[in-house]
Amino acid sequence: GKNRAGEDRVQRRGRKDSASKQFAEEVLKAHNDYRKKHGVPPLKLCKKLNRGAQQYAEELATTRVLKHSSESANGKCGENLAWASYDQPGKDVADRWYSEIKNYSFQNPGFSSGTGHFTAMVWKNTKKMGVGKASASDGSTFVVARYDPAGNVVNPGYYEENVLPPRK
Template sequence: MRGDTCGKARRPDNGKIATRQSGTILQHETAPMPTRYLPHCLAVLLLSACASASAQQTPHAKAPGSRLATAEVQTLLHEHNRARAAVGVAPLQWSAPVAKTAQRWADHLATSSCRMQHSRGSGYGENLFIGTAGHYGVKDAALAWEQEKRLYRGGVLKVGKTQGIGHYTQMVWRDTRRLGCARSQCSNRVIVVCNYEPAGNYLGKAPY
């Protein structure tokens, strides 16, 4: 069973990094797009049948803008703002309009064979995650993105130097103020989409 995550930054670049950690294989791939965005894709191959301890349960209360439960929204805000506080940037606020856009794209991906593909033209920053349903939840998505911190060496983003860090740098981008996320499902996989306003990951600028 496999899961995937993606995030987008601002200029085309190619590359792949593969690492092995605690029984999982992580592959980080970047590929060019004909726009100013650079999609970052992280594939996670689950090698055991153990469910993730942080997989999210879904209470009945729903958050504005998406089908996420309010508890899931709180989890996503907590994980993002914890990462942001660690580098001294202001917390994000939930945005129903941003979440609505994220939900629309999550639903599109769910009806497109769960292909990892970024939206175009929304103007938002975007992180994507796909994982095995029942094994991964929204907290796993946020933690997977934050783990890229270990590869970020500080300073401005440069051409050819964004591999493996784009999800994290968007999470902590200083000028980003609003977060909207969504979840959908296709077959046995769950999709998490988070959008960020204003978008970050501009080449030539530092995240914070």
């Protein structure tokens, strides 16, 4: 019947367009494994942040321009973005962001464009995150992670307090 077709359509669309719960949880788990290494509390997924991240991922997949959202620019949330030419697994995205640790100086802490994904991930004061993923027509994927409260706050002393070196 009509209802059945409607359901099928929704499910199909859901698979392609939304960061499945599984994908979001994979990204979350990778974040929390890394956060544990740095001795900071785990993040929790937030429905509202998931929704915003998903909407923005879909926008990016349409425009195919990787740029930060106005929400992140005005400090409402922190935001990490990733693009790949294929359907990227959640752990790969998190690993790529975290790999910036090699460029971070714990002796000389602060913001730099080459380490901002890493510092957002392990920022001690961040409590919640949301994840979105969308595919462009060419099969490439855009991933958006949103953080609340936002990390990478450049006030004096904030990096020292929030970006802790990994525990031995």
